[in-house]
Amino acid sequence: MFKFKDVRYKDIVNIENLEIQKGEVTTLVGESGGGKTTILRMLNKLISPTSGEITYKGEDLKKIDSIKHRQSVVMLSQSPVIFKGTIEENLCKGFIYQEKALPKKSEMKKVLNIVKLNKNLEDDSNRLSGGERQRLALARILLLNSDVYLLDEPTSALDEKLADELMDIIIKEAASFNKTIVMITHSNKIAIKYSDKVIEIENGNVKEEKYEWCN
Structure with a gap:
Protein backbone atom coordinates (compact mmCIF):
# COMPACT_ATOMS: atom_id res chain seq x y z
CA MET A 1 0.00 0.00 0.00
CA PHE A 2 2.78 2.44 1.00
CA LYS A 3 6.35 2.16 -0.27
CA PHE A 4 9.36 4.24 0.77
CA LYS A 5 12.36 4.60 -1.51
CA ASP A 6 15.43 6.56 -0.34
CA VAL A 7 13.22 8.80 1.81
CA ARG A 8 14.81 11.55 3.85
CA TYR A 9 13.19 14.24 5.94
CA LYS A 10 15.75 16.83 7.06
CA ASP A 11 18.06 15.10 9.55
CA ILE A 12 15.16 13.29 11.26
CA VAL A 13 14.28 10.40 8.94
CA ASN A 14 16.44 8.36 6.56
CA ILE A 15 14.71 5.27 5.16
CA GLU A 16 16.10 3.44 2.12
CA ASN A 17 13.31 0.90 1.70
CA LEU A 18 10.09 0.23 3.59
CA GLU A 19 6.77 -1.29 2.59
CA ILE A 20 3.46 -1.16 4.46
CA GLN A 21 0.99 -3.81 3.36
CA LYS A 22 -2.73 -3.36 2.79
CA GLY A 23 -5.00 -4.82 5.46
CA GLU A 24 -2.25 -5.24 8.02
CA VAL A 25 -1.53 -3.62 11.39
CA THR A 26 1.95 -2.16 11.21
CA THR A 27 3.38 -0.80 14.46
CA LEU A 28 6.30 1.60 14.80
CA VAL A 29 8.29 1.28 18.01
CA GLY A 30 11.43 2.93 19.32
CA GLU A 31 12.63 5.72 21.57
CA SER A 32 10.92 9.12 21.64
CA GLY A 33 12.35 11.55 19.12
CA GLY A 34 13.42 8.76 16.76
CA GLY A 35 11.25 9.88 13.84
CA LYS A 36 8.13 7.74 14.24
CA THR A 37 5.63 10.62 14.28
CA THR A 38 7.44 12.24 11.35
CA ILE A 39 6.83 9.05 9.36
CA LEU A 40 3.09 9.16 10.13
CA ARG A 41 2.94 12.82 9.17
CA MET A 42 4.54 12.05 5.81
CA LEU A 43 2.04 9.22 5.22
CA ASN A 44 -0.77 11.71 5.86
CA LYS A 45 0.83 14.39 3.62
CA LEU A 46 1.09 16.84 6.50
CA ILE A 47 4.76 17.13 5.54
CA SER A 48 6.68 16.01 2.46
CA PRO A 49 10.04 14.22 2.24
CA THR A 50 13.08 16.38 1.71
CA SER A 51 14.15 13.79 -0.87
CA GLY A 52 13.13 10.35 -2.08
CA GLU A 53 9.72 8.96 -2.88
CA ILE A 54 6.71 7.62 -0.99
CA THR A 55 4.02 5.92 -3.04
CA TYR A 56 0.44 5.11 -2.06
CA LYS A 57 -1.26 2.38 -4.08
CA GLY A 58 1.53 2.75 -6.63
CA GLU A 59 1.18 6.53 -7.08
CA ASP A 60 3.71 9.11 -5.92
CA LEU A 61 2.24 10.92 -2.91
CA LYS A 62 3.48 14.23 -4.33
CA LYS A 63 1.05 13.84 -7.23
CA ILE A 64 -1.98 13.05 -5.07
CA ASP A 65 -4.26 15.89 -3.98
CA SER A 66 -3.73 16.35 -0.22
CA ILE A 67 -7.41 16.78 0.66
CA LYS A 68 -8.41 13.76 -1.40
CA HIS A 69 -5.61 11.72 0.18
CA ARG A 70 -6.74 12.56 3.72
CA GLN A 71 -10.21 11.26 2.91
CA SER A 72 -8.60 7.88 2.37
CA VAL A 73 -5.85 8.14 5.00
CA VAL A 74 -6.83 9.66 8.35
CA MET A 75 -4.57 10.40 11.29
CA LEU A 76 -5.12 10.51 15.04
CA SER A 77 -2.42 12.58 16.71
CA GLN A 78 -1.12 11.91 20.20
CA SER A 79 -2.80 15.10 21.45
CA PRO A 80 -5.94 15.24 19.28
CA VAL A 81 -7.93 18.43 18.86
CA ILE A 82 -11.35 18.45 20.50
CA PHE A 83 -13.63 21.18 19.23
CA LYS A 84 -15.95 23.30 21.32
CA GLY A 85 -19.50 22.06 21.34
CA THR A 86 -21.23 18.75 21.81
CA ILE A 87 -19.96 15.25 21.21
CA GLU A 88 -22.23 15.07 18.17
CA GLU A 89 -20.73 18.24 16.72
CA ASN A 90 -17.24 16.80 17.19
CA LEU A 91 -18.17 13.56 15.46
CA CYS A 92 -19.51 15.52 12.50
CA LYS A 93 -16.41 17.71 12.01
CA GLY A 94 -14.57 15.30 9.74
CA PHE A 95 -17.61 14.92 7.51
CA ILE A 96 -17.97 18.70 7.24
CA TYR A 97 -14.29 19.14 6.31
CA GLN A 98 -14.50 16.34 3.74
CA GLU A 99 -17.84 17.66 2.42
CA LYS A 100 -19.58 14.36 3.05
CA ALA A 101 -23.16 13.72 4.14
CA LEU A 102 -23.40 13.80 7.93
CA PRO A 103 -23.64 10.43 9.70
CA LYS A 104 -26.84 9.20 11.27
CA LYS A 105 -27.26 9.46 15.02
CA SER A 106 -27.45 5.67 15.20
CA GLU A 107 -24.03 5.45 13.53
CA MET A 108 -22.59 7.97 15.97
CA LYS A 109 -23.97 6.09 18.97
CA LYS A 110 -22.56 2.84 17.60
CA VAL A 111 -19.03 4.22 17.30
CA LEU A 112 -19.21 5.67 20.82
CA ASN A 113 -20.01 2.17 22.04
CA ILE A 114 -17.09 0.78 20.06
CA VAL A 115 -14.62 3.07 21.85
CA ARG A 127 -16.24 18.38 30.17
CA LEU A 128 -14.53 15.19 29.07
CA SER A 129 -11.45 13.84 30.84
CA GLY A 130 -8.18 13.30 28.98
CA GLY A 131 -8.94 9.65 28.33
CA GLU A 132 -12.49 10.44 27.22
CA ARG A 133 -11.22 13.10 24.83
CA GLN A 134 -8.83 10.60 23.29
CA ARG A 135 -11.65 8.09 22.83
CA LEU A 136 -13.86 10.76 21.25
CA ALA A 137 -11.10 11.64 18.79
CA LEU A 138 -10.68 7.96 17.96
CA ALA A 139 -14.44 7.59 17.44
CA ARG A 140 -14.33 10.59 15.11
CA ILE A 141 -11.84 9.00 12.73
CA LEU A 142 -13.37 5.50 12.91
CA LEU A 143 -16.71 7.00 11.90
CA LEU A 144 -15.16 8.31 8.66
CA ASN A 145 -14.66 4.71 7.50
CA SER A 146 -11.42 5.49 5.66
CA ASP A 147 -9.06 2.94 4.09
CA VAL A 148 -6.09 3.71 6.36
CA TYR A 149 -5.88 4.76 10.01
CA LEU A 150 -2.68 6.39 11.28
CA LEU A 151 -2.70 6.21 15.08
CA ASP A 152 -0.09 8.02 17.18
CA GLU A 153 -0.19 6.51 20.68
CA PRO A 154 -3.97 5.89 20.53
CA THR A 155 -4.15 4.48 24.09
CA SER A 156 -1.61 6.66 25.91
CA ALA A 157 -4.24 8.39 28.09
CA LEU A 158 -5.97 5.12 29.07
CA ASP A 159 -5.28 2.62 31.81
CA GLU A 160 -3.83 -0.74 30.76
CA LYS A 161 -7.08 -2.70 31.00
CA LEU A 162 -9.14 -0.23 28.97
CA ALA A 163 -6.31 0.23 26.46
CA ASP A 164 -6.23 -3.52 25.87
CA GLU A 165 -10.03 -3.73 25.51
CA LEU A 166 -10.12 -0.77 23.13
CA MET A 167 -7.30 -2.06 20.92
CA ASP A 168 -8.98 -5.46 20.72
CA ILE A 169 -12.17 -3.83 19.43
CA ILE A 170 -10.35 -1.53 16.99
CA ILE A 171 -8.29 -4.34 15.49
CA LYS A 172 -11.33 -6.59 15.06
CA GLU A 173 -13.30 -3.77 13.42
CA ALA A 174 -10.40 -2.99 11.08
CA ALA A 175 -9.90 -6.64 10.19
CA SER A 176 -13.58 -7.17 9.40
CA PHE A 177 -13.45 -4.41 6.76
CA ASN A 178 -9.85 -5.04 5.57
CA LYS A 179 -8.63 -1.67 6.85
CA THR A 180 -4.96 -0.81 7.14
CA ILE A 181 -3.56 0.51 10.44
CA VAL A 182 -0.19 2.13 11.03
CA MET A 183 0.30 2.99 14.67
CA ILE A 184 2.90 4.15 17.15
CA THR A 185 3.00 2.75 20.66
CA HIS A 186 5.40 2.62 23.58
CA SER A 187 3.56 -0.41 24.92
CA ASN A 188 5.42 -3.60 24.04
CA LYS A 189 2.36 -5.57 25.09
CA ILE A 190 0.12 -3.81 22.57
CA ALA A 191 2.78 -3.99 19.83
CA ILE A 192 3.28 -7.73 20.24
CA LYS A 193 -0.37 -8.64 20.74
CA TYR A 194 -2.04 -6.62 17.98
CA SER A 195 0.49 -6.11 15.19
CA ASP A 196 1.01 -8.04 11.97
CA LYS A 197 4.43 -6.41 11.67
CA VAL A 198 6.55 -4.43 14.14
CA ILE A 199 9.11 -1.95 12.81
CA GLU A 200 11.76 -0.63 15.15
CA ILE A 201 12.83 2.92 14.33
CA GLU A 202 16.14 4.20 15.67
CA ASN A 203 17.48 7.67 14.89
CA GLY A 204 15.19 7.93 11.88
CA ASN A 205 16.31 4.62 10.38
CA VAL A 206 14.57 1.26 10.15
CA LYS A 207 16.59 -0.82 12.61
CA GLU A 208 14.53 -3.98 12.37
CA GLU A 209 11.31 -5.36 10.85
CA LYS A 210 9.79 -8.44 12.39
CA TYR A 211 6.70 -10.54 11.86
CA GLU A 212 7.69 -13.18 14.41
CA TRP A 213 7.17 -10.79 17.34
CA CYS A 214 3.47 -10.94 16.60
CA ASN A 215 0.74 -13.50 17.14
Whole structure:
Protein backbone atom coordinates (compact mmCIF):
# COMPACT_ATOMS: atom_id res chain seq x y z
CA MET A 1 0.00 0.00 0.00
CA PHE A 2 2.78 2.44 1.00
CA LYS A 3 6.35 2.16 -0.27
CA PHE A 4 9.36 4.24 0.77
CA LYS A 5 12.36 4.60 -1.51
CA ASP A 6 15.43 6.56 -0.34
CA VAL A 7 13.22 8.80 1.81
CA ARG A 8 14.81 11.55 3.85
CA TYR A 9 13.19 14.24 5.94
CA LYS A 10 15.75 16.83 7.06
CA ASP A 11 18.06 15.10 9.55
CA ILE A 12 15.16 13.29 11.26
CA VAL A 13 14.28 10.40 8.94
CA ASN A 14 16.44 8.36 6.56
CA ILE A 15 14.71 5.27 5.16
CA GLU A 16 16.10 3.44 2.12
CA ASN A 17 13.31 0.90 1.70
CA LEU A 18 10.09 0.23 3.59
CA GLU A 19 6.77 -1.29 2.59
CA ILE A 20 3.46 -1.16 4.46
CA GLN A 21 0.99 -3.81 3.36
CA LYS A 22 -2.73 -3.36 2.79
CA GLY A 23 -5.00 -4.82 5.46
CA GLU A 24 -2.25 -5.24 8.02
CA VAL A 25 -1.53 -3.62 11.39
CA THR A 26 1.95 -2.16 11.21
CA THR A 27 3.38 -0.80 14.46
CA LEU A 28 6.30 1.60 14.80
CA VAL A 29 8.29 1.28 18.01
CA GLY A 30 11.43 2.93 19.32
CA GLU A 31 12.63 5.72 21.57
CA SER A 32 10.92 9.12 21.64
CA GLY A 33 12.35 11.55 19.12
CA GLY A 34 13.42 8.76 16.76
CA GLY A 35 11.25 9.88 13.84
CA LYS A 36 8.13 7.74 14.24
CA THR A 37 5.63 10.62 14.28
CA THR A 38 7.44 12.24 11.35
CA ILE A 39 6.83 9.05 9.36
CA LEU A 40 3.09 9.16 10.13
CA ARG A 41 2.94 12.82 9.17
CA MET A 42 4.54 12.05 5.81
CA LEU A 43 2.04 9.22 5.22
CA ASN A 44 -0.77 11.71 5.86
CA LYS A 45 0.83 14.39 3.62
CA LEU A 46 1.09 16.84 6.50
CA ILE A 47 4.76 17.13 5.54
CA SER A 48 6.68 16.01 2.46
CA PRO A 49 10.04 14.22 2.24
CA THR A 50 13.08 16.38 1.71
CA SER A 51 14.15 13.79 -0.87
CA GLY A 52 13.13 10.35 -2.08
CA GLU A 53 9.72 8.96 -2.88
CA ILE A 54 6.71 7.62 -0.99
CA THR A 55 4.02 5.92 -3.04
CA TYR A 56 0.44 5.11 -2.06
CA LYS A 57 -1.26 2.38 -4.08
CA GLY A 58 1.53 2.75 -6.63
CA GLU A 59 1.18 6.53 -7.08
CA ASP A 60 3.71 9.11 -5.92
CA LEU A 61 2.24 10.92 -2.91
CA LYS A 62 3.48 14.23 -4.33
CA LYS A 63 1.05 13.84 -7.23
CA ILE A 64 -1.98 13.05 -5.07
CA ASP A 65 -4.26 15.89 -3.98
CA SER A 66 -3.73 16.35 -0.22
CA ILE A 67 -7.41 16.78 0.66
CA LYS A 68 -8.41 13.76 -1.40
CA HIS A 69 -5.61 11.72 0.18
CA ARG A 70 -6.74 12.56 3.72
CA GLN A 71 -10.21 11.26 2.91
CA SER A 72 -8.60 7.88 2.37
CA VAL A 73 -5.85 8.14 5.00
CA VAL A 74 -6.83 9.66 8.35
CA MET A 75 -4.57 10.40 11.29
CA LEU A 76 -5.12 10.51 15.04
CA SER A 77 -2.42 12.58 16.71
CA GLN A 78 -1.12 11.91 20.20
CA SER A 79 -2.80 15.10 21.45
CA PRO A 80 -5.94 15.24 19.28
CA VAL A 81 -7.93 18.43 18.86
CA ILE A 82 -11.35 18.45 20.50
CA PHE A 83 -13.63 21.18 19.23
CA LYS A 84 -15.95 23.30 21.32
CA GLY A 85 -19.50 22.06 21.34
CA THR A 86 -21.23 18.75 21.81
CA ILE A 87 -19.96 15.25 21.21
CA GLU A 88 -22.23 15.07 18.17
CA GLU A 89 -20.73 18.24 16.72
CA ASN A 90 -17.24 16.80 17.19
CA LEU A 91 -18.17 13.56 15.46
CA CYS A 92 -19.51 15.52 12.50
CA LYS A 93 -16.41 17.71 12.01
CA GLY A 94 -14.57 15.30 9.74
CA PHE A 95 -17.61 14.92 7.51
CA ILE A 96 -17.97 18.70 7.24
CA TYR A 97 -14.29 19.14 6.31
CA GLN A 98 -14.50 16.34 3.74
CA GLU A 99 -17.84 17.66 2.42
CA LYS A 100 -19.58 14.36 3.05
CA ALA A 101 -23.16 13.72 4.14
CA LEU A 102 -23.40 13.80 7.93
CA PRO A 103 -23.64 10.43 9.70
CA LYS A 104 -26.84 9.20 11.27
CA LYS A 105 -27.26 9.46 15.02
CA SER A 106 -27.45 5.67 15.20
CA GLU A 107 -24.03 5.45 13.53
CA MET A 108 -22.59 7.97 15.97
CA LYS A 109 -23.97 6.09 18.97
CA LYS A 110 -22.56 2.84 17.60
CA VAL A 111 -19.03 4.22 17.30
CA LEU A 112 -19.21 5.67 20.82
CA ASN A 113 -20.01 2.17 22.04
CA ILE A 114 -17.09 0.78 20.06
CA VAL A 115 -14.62 3.07 21.85
CA LYS A 116 -16.40 2.57 25.19
CA LEU A 117 -17.32 6.23 25.62
CA ASN A 118 -20.49 6.15 27.70
CA LYS A 119 -21.76 9.62 26.87
CA ASN A 120 -24.78 11.19 25.17
CA LEU A 121 -24.44 12.93 21.81
CA GLU A 122 -25.62 16.21 23.34
CA ASP A 123 -23.01 16.16 26.14
CA ASP A 124 -20.46 19.01 26.22
CA SER A 125 -17.09 17.82 24.90
CA ASN A 126 -15.24 20.34 27.08
CA ARG A 127 -16.24 18.38 30.17
CA LEU A 128 -14.53 15.19 29.07
CA SER A 129 -11.45 13.84 30.84
CA GLY A 130 -8.18 13.30 28.98
CA GLY A 131 -8.94 9.65 28.33
CA GLU A 132 -12.49 10.44 27.22
CA ARG A 133 -11.22 13.10 24.83
CA GLN A 134 -8.83 10.60 23.29
CA ARG A 135 -11.65 8.09 22.83
CA LEU A 136 -13.86 10.76 21.25
CA ALA A 137 -11.10 11.64 18.79
CA LEU A 138 -10.68 7.96 17.96
CA ALA A 139 -14.44 7.59 17.44
CA ARG A 140 -14.33 10.59 15.11
CA ILE A 141 -11.84 9.00 12.73
CA LEU A 142 -13.37 5.50 12.91
CA LEU A 143 -16.71 7.00 11.90
CA LEU A 144 -15.16 8.31 8.66
CA ASN A 145 -14.66 4.71 7.50
CA SER A 146 -11.42 5.49 5.66
CA ASP A 147 -9.06 2.94 4.09
CA VAL A 148 -6.09 3.71 6.36
CA TYR A 149 -5.88 4.76 10.01
CA LEU A 150 -2.68 6.39 11.28
CA LEU A 151 -2.70 6.21 15.08
CA ASP A 152 -0.09 8.02 17.18
CA GLU A 153 -0.19 6.51 20.68
CA PRO A 154 -3.97 5.89 20.53
CA THR A 155 -4.15 4.48 24.09
CA SER A 156 -1.61 6.66 25.91
CA ALA A 157 -4.24 8.39 28.09
CA LEU A 158 -5.97 5.12 29.07
CA ASP A 159 -5.28 2.62 31.81
CA GLU A 160 -3.83 -0.74 30.76
CA LYS A 161 -7.08 -2.70 31.00
CA LEU A 162 -9.14 -0.23 28.97
CA ALA A 163 -6.31 0.23 26.46
CA ASP A 164 -6.23 -3.52 25.87
CA GLU A 165 -10.03 -3.73 25.51
CA LEU A 166 -10.12 -0.77 23.13
CA MET A 167 -7.30 -2.06 20.92
CA ASP A 168 -8.98 -5.46 20.72
CA ILE A 169 -12.17 -3.83 19.43
CA ILE A 170 -10.35 -1.53 16.99
CA ILE A 171 -8.29 -4.34 15.49
CA LYS A 172 -11.33 -6.59 15.06
CA GLU A 173 -13.30 -3.77 13.42
CA ALA A 174 -10.40 -2.99 11.08
CA ALA A 175 -9.90 -6.64 10.19
CA SER A 176 -13.58 -7.17 9.40
CA PHE A 177 -13.45 -4.41 6.76
CA ASN A 178 -9.85 -5.04 5.57
CA LYS A 179 -8.63 -1.67 6.85
CA THR A 180 -4.96 -0.81 7.14
CA ILE A 181 -3.56 0.51 10.44
CA VAL A 182 -0.19 2.13 11.03
CA MET A 183 0.30 2.99 14.67
CA ILE A 184 2.90 4.15 17.15
CA THR A 185 3.00 2.75 20.66
CA HIS A 186 5.40 2.62 23.58
CA SER A 187 3.56 -0.41 24.92
CA ASN A 188 5.42 -3.60 24.04
CA LYS A 189 2.36 -5.57 25.09
CA ILE A 190 0.12 -3.81 22.57
CA ALA A 191 2.78 -3.99 19.83
CA ILE A 192 3.28 -7.73 20.24
CA LYS A 193 -0.37 -8.64 20.74
CA TYR A 194 -2.04 -6.62 17.98
CA SER A 195 0.49 -6.11 15.19
CA ASP A 196 1.01 -8.04 11.97
CA LYS A 197 4.43 -6.41 11.67
CA VAL A 198 6.55 -4.43 14.14
CA ILE A 199 9.11 -1.95 12.81
CA GLU A 200 11.76 -0.63 15.15
CA ILE A 201 12.83 2.92 14.33
CA GLU A 202 16.14 4.20 15.67
CA ASN A 203 17.48 7.67 14.89
CA GLY A 204 15.19 7.93 11.88
CA ASN A 205 16.31 4.62 10.38
CA VAL A 206 14.57 1.26 10.15
CA LYS A 207 16.59 -0.82 12.61
CA GLU A 208 14.53 -3.98 12.37
CA GLU A 209 11.31 -5.36 10.85
CA LYS A 210 9.79 -8.44 12.39
CA TYR A 211 6.70 -10.54 11.86
CA GLU A 212 7.69 -13.18 14.41
CA TRP A 213 7.17 -10.79 17.34
CA CYS A 214 3.47 -10.94 16.60
CA ASN A 215 0.74 -13.50 17.14
